[in-house]
Amino acid sequence: MISVLDIVEDTMVDGPGFRxxxxxxxxxxxxxxxxxxxxxxxxxxxxxxxxxIMRIIEADPYANVTFSGGDPMYQPEGFTELARTIRQRTSKDIWCFTGFTFETLINNPRHRQLLELIDVLVDGPFIKSLRDESLLFRGSSNQRLIDVPASLKAGKVVLFEPDV
Structure with missing residues (x-):
């Protein structure tokens, strides 16, 4: 179970394309x-x-998926189960927004399980003094778009470069 505030379909602000x-x-x-x-x-x-949640996700074959909040990393078991099911039943990519840093998450086994199922992690807290409206898919310049599979393979953060 996941404590859900809302599910927004066909949004374009939480990653590239419809989500x-x-x-x-x-x-x-x-x-x-x-x-x-x-x-x-x-x-x-x-x-x-x-x-x-899967009924809603599968109802739109063209939209990819984003986990946001709140912070999904406070519910890692529920989101890991959801991400695993998305992987098993669809070809959708998964983005996740968190206020934690990748370096912190990677060292926690509960979070690492979820990370291993995510394509792109938008990490770091929003810092008002670093707010930058020109950035894609994030609010402040300390936040990073991380290519999670490449980062796990490289053993260090590899940034994701969107095609938009």
């Missing part, structure tokens, strides 16, 4: 200037099973 974005409830980063502070409350969402 189905799963916004989870709960975040302890509390970044000043966060564009989604209503997602901080861990009790603000409603529980959804992997199958309930």
């Amino acid at each position: 189905t974005s799963i916004y989870c409830a709960g975040c302890r980063h509390a970044c000043p200037g966060c564009h989604n502070p209503q997602s901080w409350d861990f009790s603000g969402g409603h529980p959804m099973s992997t199958e309930q």
